[in-house]
Amino acid sequence: DTAVSQTPKYLVTQMGNDKSIKCEQNLGHDTMYWYKQDSKKFLKIMFSYNNKELIINETVPNRFSPKSPDKAHLNLHINSLELGDSAVYFCASSQGWGGRTDTQYFGPGTRLTVL
Amino acid sequence: LAKTTQPISMDSYEGQEVNITCSHNNIATNDYITWYQQFPSQGPRFIIQGYKTKVTNEVASLFIPADRKSSTLSLPRVSLSDTAVYYCLVGEVGDMRFGAGTRLTVKP
Numbered sequence: 451d452t453a454v455s456q457t458p459k460y461l462v463t464q465m466g467n468d469k470s471i472k473c474e475q476n477l478g479h480d481t482m483y484w485y486k487q488d489s490k491k492f493l494k495i496m497f498s499y500n501n502k503e504l505i506i507n508e509t510v511p512n513r514f515s516p517k518s519p520d521k522a523h524l525n526l527h528i529n530s531l532e533l534g535d536s537a538v539y540f541c542a543s544s545q546g547w548g549g550r551t552d553t554q555y556f557g558p559g560t561r562l563t564v565l
Numbered sequence: 566l567a568k569t570t571q572p573i574s575m576d577s578y579e580g581q582e583v584n585i586t587c588s589h590n591n592i593a594t595n596d597y598i599t600w601y602q603q604f605p606s607q608g609p610r611f612i613i614q615g616y617k618t619k620v621t622n623e624v625a626s627l628f629i630p631a632d633r634k635s636s637t638l639s640l641p642r643v644s645l646s647d648t649a650v651y652y653c654l655v656g657e658v659g660d661m662r663f664g665a666g667t668r669l670t671v672k673p
Contacts, residue, residue: 454608481658483658485663490665491650491665491666492663492664492665493609493652493663494662494663495658498658506658540608540609542608544658548657548658549657549658550595550596550597550656550657551597551614552657552658553599553611553614554601554609554611554658555611556607556608556609556610557608558606558607558608559606559607559608
């Protein structure tokens, strides 16, 4: 009965490859997010989707493309992977649209290593 | 964009009360203050949220003075399992920034 799940948990790949990370939430939430946590442990928001529509798109390379097939899923596709993409990627969800009182529920993270 | 400042690290011993203070001098009138906890190799987990005065739940208390320019997360009688990074966040999700947080180490 995991609330927010991500697959895979670990992803090791070569530079230049294309990879996807999947995220699913079973909380019935309206909004989903992707965060990147770098080696210095700073957690930074990348995207958020509300009811399948993009509402936050921080400054990330356009090699990163989120896809929301339905309200319960938000996948992250990364093209032409680079060494600097190595990080832990967290998916999260919240009931509302990300307002001041919204509480986010995070997934377990996907550790991406680009060689 | 509300910026927060927290101590980088704190040490404590089992059974003690731990207070972590966060500064948010430019908090907006409508902003709430939210604290998250992150264990190694896990995603952050919501602990508590408040707007003013004091909020208490089964895990922690949050003290917010009248000027709201700071807040203090209080963890009563910590145990080894409370060793984690604690983040203070202010504002809307899109405006919030998870900084370095406060790394709390609880020792036996």
